[in-house]
Amino acid sequence: MYGIILCSGCGSPRVIDLSSARSKCPRCAKAADHHRAKVHMRSPDQGELRDAMWSLHSPKGFFDEEPPAPKETDPRQALVRRLESISDPEERLAHAARVLSGEKGHFLREELEELLPEEAEAMLKAMVEQGIVYEPRPGRYQRI
Numbered sequence: 822m823y824g825i826i827l828c829s830g831c832g833s834p835r836v837i838d839l840s841s842a843r844s845k846c847p848r849c850a851k852a853a854d855h856h857r858a859k860v861h862m863r864s865p866d867q868g869e870l871r872d873a874m875w876s877l878h879s880p881k882g883f884f885d886e887e888p889p890a891p892k893e894t895d896p897r898q899a900l901v902r903r904l905e906s907i908s909d910p911e912e913r914l915a916h917a918a919r920v921l922s923g924e925k926g927h928f929l930r931e932e933l934e935e936l937l938p939e940e941a942e943a944m945l946k947a948m949v950e951q952g953i954v955y956e957p958r959p960g961r962y963q964r965i
C-alpha cells in the first residue's frame with residue numbers, strides 16, 4: 822500500500838511506501854515517520870498516487886486541510902488596510918517601516934508617499950523622531 826504525505830520539512834507532497842517505517846524527502850532530506858505522518862490518500866497503485874500528485878496545481882488546495890489564505894492582490898493595498906486597523910500611532914509607524922523595508926531593511930520616501938500621500942511627510946518625521954528609522958541618505962530610510 823502506498824500513500825501521499827506532505828513533507829513536514831518543505832511541505833511538498835510525495836508518495837511513500839506504507840510498508841516501510843520511514844523515508845526521507847527527496848527535496849529537503851527531512852525524514853518522515855510513516856506511522857505518525859498524516860496520509861492523505863492511499864492506494865495499492867503507486868502510479869495512481871503519482872498521477873494524482875502531479876495533477877495538483879496547488880497541493881494546499883487539493884488537500885484542503887486549511888482554507889487557502891485570502892489572497893491580497895496588491896500587497897501595498899494590504900498594507901494600507903492594515904495600517905488603518907492599527908490605532909496605536911507608534912505601532913502603526915513601526916508596522917509601516919517594517920513592511921516597507923522588507924528584507925532589504927530600507928525604503929524610499931517615494932514608496933511611502935505613493936501609498937499614503939497625505940501622511941507620508943508626517944509619518945517619516947515621526948519615524949525618525951521615535952528612532953524607528955534613520956535617514957542615511959536624503960529620501961532613503963533605514964530601519965533601526
Ligand SMILES: [Zn+2]
Nearest residue numbers: 828831846849
Ligand atoms: Zn521536504
